[in-house]
């Protein structure tokens with residue numbers, strides 16, 4: 430377990446869990462629970478180790494951070510400062526990214542089922558658009574005409590009909606998946622775009638999320654590159670970039686191995702380089718768009734035990750973070766390691782526990798069947814690997830207040846998002862009048 434904690438840049442001193450050089454017990458005394466704690470240095474490390482692994486094999490690479498994993502503006506600012514590009518899936522994400530300092534030309538907007546005003550927003554901001562369906566080109570052209578703009582670079586999301594991922598909801602390619610354009614329509618898509626007067630092109634795919642098996646990426650990459658061959662051979666197109674999407678997994682369980690970055694980079698870039706040489710597409714940009722890989726392991730949630738209960742066959746711990754704060758266990762049955770942050774590694778009686786949140790639903794269980802030291806009220810539970818799809822999928826269900834987020838580094842901590850207050854619950858609401 431200590432080795433697993435080390436992988437996540439977590440330390441244990443005098444039986445307390447430390448993150449970014451800060452004692453979790455002291456953080457809670459200062460900021461209360463539930464609390465998201467983001468280790469700045471882990472994000473920087475993950476970004477540079479991935480970038481360096483790719484640069485070993487090819488020099489024109491871009492890492493587009495998939496903002497959906499975590500749109501905290503300090504994380505966006507940090508990754509921008511480190512040199513990342515960005516993948517946004519909504520105009521809201523674009524808005525936050527621009528506020529955090531990203532240059533619009535570093536953003537690729539991969540929306541799904543776009544509205545006209547979303548096209549207009551992205552075009553006016555100067556963000557690249559990645560279309561997700563053949564039928565969307567005409568609508569994009571209508572918007573361009575309405576705002577009297579030149580044709581920008583355009584990209585299409587390909588569905589190579591081979592996906593992967595840790596849960597059905599996270600597999601984003603396959604014969605009957607809502608995302609992307611199938612092989613059977615992709616040539617028509619680029620042809621139409623040429624006919625409408627577009628001259629600069631990119632191409633994109635994203636097959637799913639939470640993938641630790643590199644062979645899945647390899648099979649998809651080969652299918653994707655074969656589709657790119659077909660496009661190139663049928664139409665005279667020189668792509669500016671080929672984007673292989675995200676999906677790089679992280680070990681949520683101590684039994685799982687971290688992704689071998691060298692093996693990942695070698696496998697995908699060998700296929701890529703062979704193909705671009707064959708097609709005479711030299712010098713174009715290779716991009717990927719990881720979300721989870723860059724931020725998941727940076728963050729823990731600290732939550733306090735307030736209730737101990739036994740049912741017929743189980744021991745229960747009640748904590749103050751439920752699926753309002755971290756929905757992944759309820760939504761996907763996901764596993765998150767938990768640690769008793771104020772008593773790490775203490776010897777003594779161990780029991781099996783179910784850990785439940787405060788939400789009024791039986792499904793509000795954060796962790797099941799965990800062996801922990803005998804828990805007492807006020808113990809502090811740390812939920813690991815909560816940096817991706819944690820806060821970004823949180824909600825105010827049950828009118829719970831959203832937690833605070835703090836960032837830590839070198840023994841210092843700072844609030845990067847205030848805890849909600851009751852007034853936030855009434856914000857933007859109006860009582861009806863004379864209806």
Ligand SMILES: Cc1ncc(COP(=O)(O)O)c(C=O)c1O
Nearest residue numbers: 495635638639675676719720721
């Ligand atoms: C288009 C696109 N790119 C990238 C990602 C990032 O995936 P991950 O966080 O698994 O790397 C997603 C996630 O759903 C996505 O939809």
